[in-house]
Amino acid sequence: MNVQPERIRSLNEAPFREKASYVLYWCQSSRRAESNHALAHAADLANESGLALLVYEGLTCSYPNANDRLHTFILDAVPERAKSLKRVGAGHFFYLRGKKKDPDDLLYKLAAKARCVVTDDFPVFIPALYNSRVPAKIGIPYLAVDSSCIVPMNKHEKRAYGAYTIRPKMHRELPGYLKPLSPIQLKHLWRDDLIPETLRSHRTEITASEIPAFVAACEIDHTIPPSTTFTGGSAQARKHLKLFLEQRLRRYANESNQPSKHATSELSPYLHFGHISALEVALRVEEYAKEHSLLPDKFLEELIVRRELAFNFARFAEDVESFDVLPDWCKRTMSKHAHDKRPEHYTAAQLAKAETCDPLWNATQKELLLRGRIHGYYRMYWGKKIIEWSPTYEEALRVMIHLHHVYALDGRDPNTYTNILWCFGLHDRPWAERPIFGQLRYMSFDGMKRKTDIDAYIKEITYLERTGKDPFRI
DNA sequence: ATCGGCTCGCGCAA
DNA sequence: TGCGCGAAGCCGAT
Numbered sequence: 485m486n487v488q489p490e491r492i493r494s495l496n497e498a499p500f501r502e503k504a505s506y507v508l509y510w511c512q513s514s515r516r517a518e519s520n521h522a523l524a525h526a527a528d529l530a531n532e533s534g535l536a537l538l539v540y541e542g543l544t545c546s547y548p549n550a551n552d553r554l555h556t557f558i559l560d561a562v563p564e565r566a567k568s569l570k571r572v573g574a575g576h577f578f579y580l581r582g583k584k585k586d587p588d589d590l591l592y593k594l595a596a597k598a599r600c601v602v603t604d605d606f607p608v609f610i611p612a613l614y615n616s617r618v619p620a621k622i623g624i625p626y627l628a629v630d631s632s633c634i635v636p637m638n639k640h641e642k643r644a645y646g647a648y649t650i651r652p653k654m655h656r657e658l659p660g661y662l663k664p665l666s667p668i669q670l671k672h673l674w675r676d677d678l679i680p681e682t683l684r685s686h687r688t689e690i691t692a693s694e695i696p697a698f699v700a701a702c703e704i705d706h707t708i709p710p711s712t713t714f715t716g717g718s719a720q721a722r723k724h725l726k727l728f729l730e731q732r733l734r735r736y737a738n739e740s741n742q743p744s745k746h747a748t749s750e751l752s753p754y755l756h757f758g759h760i761s762a763l764e765v766a767l768r769v770e771e772y773a774k775e776h777s778l779l780p781d782k783f784l785e786e787l788i789v790r791r792e793l794a795f796n797f798a799r800f801a802e803d804v805e806s807f808d809v810l811p812d813w814c815k816r817t818m819s820k821h822a823h824d825k826r827p828e829h830y831t832a833a834q835l836a837k838a839e840t841c842d843p844l845w846n847a848t849q850k851e852l853l854l855r856g857r858i859h860g861y862y863r864m865y866w867g868k869k870i871i872e873w874s875p876t877y878e879e880a881l882r883v884m885i886h887l888h889h890v891y892a893l894d895g896r897d898p899n900t901y902t903n904i905l906w907c908f909g910l911h912d913r914p915w916a917e918r919p920i921f922g923q924l925r926y927m928s929f930d931g932m933k934r935k936t937d938i939d940a941y942i943k944e945i946t947y948l949e950r951t952g953k954d955p956f957r958i
Numbered sequence: 959a960t961c962g963g964c965t966c967g968c969g970c971a972a
Numbered sequence: 973t974g975c976g977c978g979a980a981g982c983c984g985a986t
Contacts, residue, residue: 645968648978741980790979813966861980906979913978916964923965925981935980 486666487525491636493605493628496619504535504599504624505678506575510591511541512614513606514631514758515561516718517568519665522629526602527574527668533599536674538575540594545581547610549889551708553856555699557893560716561759562690568718572667575674580688582702592622593683600625604758606632607798609896633792634661634763643800645811646911650793658788664767705890711856713954714753714893721754723958725765729772737782743859744940746956749783752857753893755791762787791899793911798898805885805901807877807908814909817922818877824920830873832883842929844938845869847945849887854948856893860903861936867907868927872920877908 509526517523523539530537543558544550562578569576579590587593595601601618604611605628619626630636635657644650676684690698700706714720728749739747754760766787773780801809807818830840838849848866852858858866867884874880884904888895906912907924914923932938948954 646978649968786979793979811967864980911979913967914965915981916983918982925979927981931981 486528487521487629488636488661490638491521491605491630492525493630493638495615495626495628496622498619498622498624498626500533501599501624504533505597506530506536506538506599506674507533508594508598508601509537509539510601510603511539512611513604514761515541515558515565516758516760517565517572518667518718519761519764520758521631521665522602522604523631524665524668525627525629527670529600529602531669531671534672535599536573536575536672536678537670538577538594538598538674538678539569540577540579540591542579542581542590544588545703546584546588549705550702551705551890552699553708553710553891553893555702555704556695556710557714557716557753557856558757559690559695559698560692560720561718561757563692564717564719566690573670573673574668575676575678577679578688578690579686580690580698580702582698584703587686590683590686591618594679595622595624597679598624600627602627602629604628604632605630605637607637607795608804608898608901631761632758633795634658634766634788635792636661637792637795637799640796640799644793644796646913647789647793650796651789654789654792662763662766662770665763708890711753711854711893712948712952713855713957714750714857715958716753716757716759718754718759720958721751721760724749724751724754725760725768727958729768733769733772733780733783734776734778737779740782740786741861742936743862744937744944748860749787750857750956752897752899756894756897756899762791794898794902797902797910804898804905805881807881810905810908810910813914813923817914817917817924818908821920821922822876826873826875826920828873829875832879832886835870835873835883836887840869840873842869843942844929844932847942850945850949852887852891854945854952855954856891858892862932862941863903864907865927865932867904868921868925871907871924881905881908 507526507530509523514520514522527537566576581588601622601624606612615628635654639657732747735747739745755762766784769780769783798804807815838846840846848858848862870884871880874883888900894900909924912925915925917923918926
């Protein structure tokens with residue numbers, strides 16, 4: 485057995501189907517063929533029961549804010565994944581639901597011939613919703629496997645208060661989990677006649693050159709163009725990783741908070757859509773650091789401790805889009821300062837269009853509009869300013885989440901929600917009281933000017949805006 | 959340039 | 973029960 489049992493949650497009590505044609509892996513969030521614990525577990529189950537493995541993934545047009553940017557990035561990854569799965573003898577069924585009247589029950593139709601369903605355990609957004617609703621309706625075992633985290637989410641019994649409370653546990657557990665996952669080997673190869681002809685017609689073959697046409701034909705928001713910078717897919721993710729190892733890792737410790745220096749991995753879109761696994765990244769970084777006598781600790785702290793703190797938060801928080809989940813001191817200080825006068829106001833529309841009096845803030849918003857992500861350090865400043873400029877804290881939260889949902893390739897992720905709520909005090913501590921923010925940490929333009937090269941960053945974003953071409957595109 | 963104070967509460971040591 | 977310290981800071985004093 486390849487996959488640690490603590491990664492697996494059984495979400496119903498249905499019996500295995502005796503006369504089944506295959507084991508079904510429903511690929512929801514770990515959209516990759518390598519280093520994928522859910523896929524590996526499905527392969528193990530298929531081998532044990534003498535069956536073939538079918539991988540199903542769908543892309544619907546009906547999730548909130550579905551648009552060209554998100555669709556393109558997701559579809560970019562499909563052709564190479566189809567090829568990888570074919571190579572190992574798994575079936576691959578990709579279904580693009582382009583119109584709202586297209587059938588939306590393909591999963592159930594495929595499950596009707598399956599011994600069991602294996603899927604990704606993901607604590608937010610659509611996978612979390614499906615994993616709460618589908619198991620009771622499916623009639624066969626429904627197993628959710630944590631293929632996002634290095635140390636499985638199930639290893640934590642409760643929400644950690646801050647990074648400092650989860651860090652010792654992570655370091656204790658890591659040696660047991662920082663190990664490569666062996667490639668899957670299937671004993672029983674896939675044959676297309678294992679699914680009925682009528683279902684096969686819903687399968688969508690994606691080729692790279694046809695992606696723009698597929699996207700254009702979907703009933704989605706066509707006003708948000710693809711990212712200027714990020715193309716989806718596991719191969720692309722590995723190109724970013726290679727660039728990071730060779731040109732950035734040695735600068736990471738000193739320059740990761742200098743956005744214009746590009747010393748970070750820029751992998752967040754790929755990690756979010758599961759095009760690359762955090763485990764693979766951590767192992768490659770560790771190995772490269774060893775070979776080149778570099779210190780990877782600061783990067784691994786971000787990739788492992790802070791990323792998995794976010795998954796821990798999302799797993800245990802009732803509602804990641806609400807202030808209810810914040811510590812008492814945050815709620816207390818916000819209610820005390822709820823009616824402080826906000827001297828500057830911007831509407832959600834002005835913010836979205838990057839029309840404020842702050843040239844740095846406008847540049848960060850433009851980075852979101854164009855690239856589909858904001859550098860981590862400036863993202864905090866971006867959020868803090870939205871608090872300062874919104875009539876209420878609730879409105880600020882709403883705007884931050886909305887802008888991420890529409891524009892960010894790394895939105896809808898445990899990390900995004902945690903980053904946003906950090907602006908309201910989550911995983912932070914109280915600071916000197918001041919207007920509007922109360923005891924929430926404040927960040928200022930002058931601080932950014934003192935610590936980072938604002939001019940270089942604004943110049944970079946202005947060039948990107950003018951030409952639409954990103955020199956940092958890989 | 960550098961430093962302390964600001965302020966809360968978790969989790970561990972005792 | 974006491975104590976140390978924490979996700980990226982700010983501000984004013986020296």
